[in-house]
Amino acid sequence: xxxxxxxxxxxxxxxxxxxxxxxxxxxxxxxxxxxxxxxxxxxxxxxxxxxxxxxxxxxxxxxxxxxxxxxxxxxxxxxxxxxxxxxxxxxxxxxxxxxxxxxxxxxxxxxxxxxxxxxxxxxxxxxxxxxxxxxxxxxxxxxxxxxxxxxxxxxxxxxxxxxxxxxxxxxxxxxxxxxxxxxxxxxxxxxxxxxxxxxxxxxxxxxxxxxxxxxxxxxxxxxxxxxxxxxxxxxxxxxxxxxxxxxxxxxxxxxxxxxxxxxxxxxxxxxxxxxxxxxxxxxxxxxxxxxxxxxxxxxxxxxx
Amino acid sequence: xxxxxxxxxxxxxxxxxxxxxxxxxxxxxxxxxxxxxxxxxxxxxxxxxxxxxxxxxxxxxxxxxxxxxxxxxxxxxxxxxxxxxxxxxxxxxxxxxxxxxxxxxxxxxxxxxxxxxxxxxxxxxxxxxxxxxxxxxxxxxxxxxxxxxxxxxxxxxxxxxxxxxxxxxxxxxxxxxxxxxxxxxxxxxxxxxxxxxxxxx
Numbered sequence: 001x002x003x004x005x006x007x008x009x010x011x012x013x014x015x016x017x018x019x020x021x022x023x024x025x026x027x028x029x030x031x032x033x034x035x036x037x038x039x040x041x042x043x044x045x046x047x048x049x050x051x052x053x054x055x056x057x058x059x060x061x062x063x064x065x066x067x068x069x070x071x072x073x074x075x076x077x078x079x080x081x082x083x084x085x086x087x088x089x090x091x092x093x094x095x096x097x098x099x100x101x102x103x104x105x106x107x108x109x110x111x112x113x114x115x116x117x118x119x120x121x122x123x124x125x126x127x128x129x130x131x132x133x134x135x136x137x138x139x140x141x142x143x144x145x146x147x148x149x150x151x152x153x154x155x156x157x158x159x160x161x162x163x164x165x166x167x168x169x170x171x172x173x174x175x176x177x178x179x180x181x182x183x184x185x186x187x188x189x190x191x192x193x194x195x196x197x198x199x200x201x202x203x204x205x206x207x208x209x210x211x212x213x214x215x216x217x218x219x220x221x222x223x224x225x226x227x228x229x230x231x232x233x234x235x236x237x238x239x240x241x242x243x244x245x246x247x248x249x250x251x252x253x254x255x256x257x258x259x260x261x262x263x264x265x266x267x268x269x270x271x272x273x274x275x276x277x278x279x280x281x282x283x284x285x286x287x288x289x290x291x292x293x294x295x296x297x298x299x300x301x302x303x304x
Numbered sequence: 305x306x307x308x309x310x311x312x313x314x315x316x317x318x319x320x321x322x323x324x325x326x327x328x329x330x331x332x333x334x335x336x337x338x339x340x341x342x343x344x345x346x347x348x349x350x351x352x353x354x355x356x357x358x359x360x361x362x363x364x365x366x367x368x369x370x371x372x373x374x375x376x377x378x379x380x381x382x383x384x385x386x387x388x389x390x391x392x393x394x395x396x397x398x399x400x401x402x403x404x405x406x407x408x409x410x411x412x413x414x415x416x417x418x419x420x421x422x423x424x425x426x427x428x429x430x431x432x433x434x435x436x437x438x439x440x441x442x443x444x445x446x447x448x449x450x451x452x453x454x455x456x457x458x459x460x461x462x463x464x465x466x467x468x469x470x471x472x473x474x475x476x477x478x479x480x481x482x483x484x485x486x487x488x489x490x491x492x493x494x495x496x497x498x499x500x501x502x503x504x505x
Contacts, residue, residue, distance in 0.1 A: 002313065002316075002317035002320070003310060003314035003316070003317045003318075004314060004317035004318050004320075004321050004411060004460045005317070005460040005461060007314060007411060007460070008410045008411035008459070008460035009410070009460075011409040011410060011411065011429055012407035012408065012409040012410040012430075013409075014409060015407070015408045015409030016407070016408075019408070108409060108429075110409075114432075116408070116432070116434065117408055118408060118432045118443070119408045119429060119430075119431060120429065120431055120445045121409070121428060121429040121445055148431075148445055148475045148476065150431055150443075
């Protein structure tokens with residue numbers, strides 16, 4: 001076999017192995033989309049924007065069988081939805097090691113909008129650290145590829161040349177861009193959706209802006225804090241006695257130097273917990289205990 | 305094996321693949337409408353698209369050989385296929401592959417005369433080896449352009465597995481599977497005449 005035949009064989013083998021973990025998701029009238037077997041193989045994760053509201057979802061398995069699925073919940077902020085199957089339908093794909101992913105690596109998009117899997121080939125275009133979506137969700141990594149998103153590929157797998165999962169493909173977060181939601185983000189979100197039917201994001205109820213501190217704070221020499229510019233009525237912030245003009249320095253020990261720091265702190269499983277805020281008030285450090293609320297679900301922003 | 309030497313081999317075999325694809329190619333003169341492409345399917349026989357072969361008599365050219373007359377023997381606009389019998393034998397026919405054995409993700413290369421560029425190639429992977437309502441089409445992740453029509457799609461072994469037909473957006477090409485072409489030729493009663501095809505089919 002010459003090198004071209006070896007490459008061709010390897011790509012086809014990668015698709016074949018990836019296809020074992022990729023299902024068809026029938027959740028909209030226009031056309032089916034794709035999904036990934038997850039967890040013990042009885043969960044399916046897919047792209048939220050491909051599931052119509054109130055849809056009765058059916059899932060086409062790699063075996064060819066089509067089964068009913070129960071929608072556990074959706075997270076528009078990360079464009080993910082989770083479904084439960086009556087029984088395990090196989091295994092979740094093995095994930096690629098995220099640290100080894102490099103710009104320029106070959107990548108295959110594997111979808112199953114029909115009975116059989118389909119695939120397109122491209123390369124990894126961009127890999128960056130944690131990233132916040134336009135809808136306020138947090139992806140553990142920003143992974144963009146130039147694979148062609150063939151119709152119905154959203155919710156399918158982006159895999160490496162060995163068929164290992166890089167992420168869940170979606171063109172619903174950035175228009176015209178193939179983003180891969182990384183495995184850690186899927187895992188965290190699928191767990192929350194399975195447990196609570198939604199991703200609970202913390203709610204404080206303040207409007208803030210970054211403000212330079214008069215003197216560096218703490219051992220890290222933090223130079224910037226978050227100036228409280230508004231406090232919503234009846235919010236956890238008001239109940240805890242935060243005031244206009246307070247400068248937030250840290251949240252449960254995590255420094256707050258940018259809006260993103262605060263959103264990240266509130267993005268974890270913090271709703272209902274009481275946490276300590278370090279605050280500079282009238283130039284003096286103080287501590288405020290606040291019981292974090294739950295941010296109401298955003299309206300259906302990415303619904304097509 | 306060192307990565308660089310493997311890449312050298314890959315580049316060499318890719319160039320070899322393009323060469324074997326180009327050997328299957330004829331240019332089909334379309335009066336006043338530029339140049340389409342065709343595949344030398346059997347000795348003295350060319351397969352092309354119905355939309356490329358729109359007259360009873362046509363002129364074809366293979367590589368730098370002199371131009372040769374051809375007669376339209378079969379024409380199916382629904383399948384977008386046509387078969388031409390050449391006035392002269394233009395040399396070795398192509399190896400016809402089994403399109404039903406194509407796998408999703410495998411490498412393919414398409415040849416033609418895109419925008420009139422003689423023997424231009426484009427490559428990518430098989431998106432769907434059973435596309436279209438009847439499954440007789442190939443959806444391919446490569447860049448077909450006007451003039452590719454009627455040219456061959458070859459697999460990594462250089463076997464003809466399809467005939468270029470149209471683009472479906474800038475990044476997806478649709479081709480007619482070789483199996484569909486064989487069915488068309490059989491239907492038209494031409495397989496018997498292409499003796500070599502009786503063995504391939």
